Amino acid sequence: MVRSARALALSLATLPLAACATLMPPSEEPVSVTGSITYRERMALPPTAQVEVTLSDVSLMDAPSKTIAQQAFTADGRQVPFAFSLTIDQRKLDARGRYAVSARITDASGRLMFITDTHNGVTFDGRPRVDLGTLVMVRTR
Numbered sequence: 001m002v003r004s005a006r007a008l009a010l011s012l013a014t015l016p017l018a019a020c021a022t023l024m025p026p027s028e029e030p031v032s033v034t035g036s037i038t039y040r041e042r043m044a045l046p047p048t049a050q051v052e053v054t055l056s057d058v059s060l061m062d063a064p065s066k067t068i069a070q071q072a073f074t075a076d077g078r079q080v081p082f083a084f085s086l087t088i089d090q091r092k093l094d095a096r097g098r099y100a101v102s103a104r105i106t107d108a109s110g111r112l113m114f115i116t117d118t119h120n121g122v123t124f125d126g127r128p129r130v131d132l133g134t135l136v137m138v139r140t141r
Contacts, residue, residue, distance in 0.1 A: 028089075028090065028091065029090065029128060030087050030088060030089055030090065030128075031087075031088050031090055031093075031124060031127070031128055031129070031130065032085055032086065032087050032088070032128070032129050032130070033055055033069070033085070033086045033088065033101060033122055033129075033130045033132065034083070034084065034085045034086075034129060034130070034131050034132070035083075035084060035101070035131060035132035035133055035134065035135055036081040036082060036083045036084065036133075036134050036135070037051070037053065037080065037081060037082050037084065037103040037116075037134070037135045037136075037137060038080040038081040038082075038134055038135075038136060038137070039080055039105075039114050039136065039137045039138070039139065040136065041139050044079060045075045045078075045079060045080070045105065045113075046075070046107060046108065047074075047075060047076060047077040048074060048075070048107065048108035049074070049075040049105055049106065049107060049108070049113065050072065050073075050074055050075075050105065050106045050107075050108070050110075051072065051073055051074070051075060051082055051103070051104075051105050052070065052071070052072040052103065052104050052105075052106075053070070053071045053072075053084040053086065053101065053102075053103045054067055054069070054070045054071075054101065054102050054103070055067070055068045055069040055070070055086045055088065055099060055100070055101050055122065056068060056099065056100055056101075056102065057094075057097050057098070057099055058098050058099065058100045058119075059094070059096070059097045059098045065100075068088055068092055068093075068099065069086040069087065069088050070086070071084050071085070071086055075105075081134060084103075086101070090124070093124050098121065099121065099122040099123075099124065100119055100120055100121050100122060101116075101120045101122055101132060101135065102115070102116045102120065103115070103116045103135055103137055104116070104137075105137065112140045113139065113140060114137040114138065114139055114140065115137055115138065115140060116135055116136075116137050116138075117137075117138045120132060120135055
């Protein structure tokens with residue numbers, strides 16, 4: 001009886017310490033999400049094509065996603081694959097949140113040419129860098 005009472009007292013004494021460990025504030029170090037984007041069609045982009053890669057919070061099902069980070073640039077005659085790197089302040093991330101990267105390419109007039117059509121989820125698990133590999137876009141008509 002005394003042994004079980006001691007074990008119970010010890011486990012109750014360490015419980016607050018375990019709770020503190022899980023409620024620590026997020027690290028202040030930025031985290032980067034990297035990868036590249038490409039498409040399968042054998043066609044060249046116009047030099048004025050606009051490329052945009054976005055990291056969004058997609059946690060809410062019935063609400064628009066919230067942009068967390070974005071990188072946009074002009075192709076300037078370069079062709080796919082395009083590398084991207086998004087830097088995020090970890091304090092903007094919610095451990096319960098769902099995050100995804102999307103990409104799009106438009107022409108100079110803003111007409112959509114290519115877009116990602118699949119969910120490219122990002123899991124933030126404490127690593128300073130998350131590499132998504134190559135994201136494949138599809139052509140729009």
